[in-house]
Amino acid sequence: MFAIHNKVWSYGIYSLISSRFVQTVPVNPKPFLNNLTGKPVIVKLKWGMEYKGYLASVDSYMNLQLANTEEYIDGQFSGNLGEILIRCNNVMYLRGVPEDAEIEDAE
Numbered sequence: 001m002f003a004i005h006n007k008v009w010s011y012g013i014y015s016l017i018s019s020r021f022v023q024t025v026p027v028n029p030k031p032f033l034n035n036l037t038g039k040p041v042i043v044k045l046k047w048g049m050e051y052k053g054y055l056a057s058v059d060s061y062m063n064l065q066l067a068n069t070e071e072y073i074d075g076q077f078s079g080n081l082g083e084i085l086i087r088c089n090n091v092m093y094l095r096g097v098p099e100d101a102e103i104e105d106a107e
Contacts, residue, residue: 033058033094040097041066045090049073052097053084062088 036055043051043064053069064086071078
């Protein structure tokens with residue numbers, strides 16, 4: 001009935017954003033993150049920076065390791081960082097990039 005345009009995980013809540021309404025469904029974050037391992041993701045920090053890369057691993061504290069990472073500050077490309085580790089308490093949200101979309105095309 002409603003097409004889902006985007007899926008976002010933020011603070012343990014999975015939001016399905018459609019063209020008509022926003023539905024919030026609680027989801028266990030560990031399986032969500034484990035399913036994204038090896039896939040392209042975008043991580044936004046509380047401080048405004050965004051990192052686009054491939055989720056290499058997640059530990060029991062939900063610290064994130066990204067590979068082939070690009071940094072964006074205020075929406076502007078800042079540089080290639082390669083492999084990085086993001087401490088869990090700095091993450092505002094993490095979202096997967098659709099498989100059919102290039103990681104460079106995601107915003």
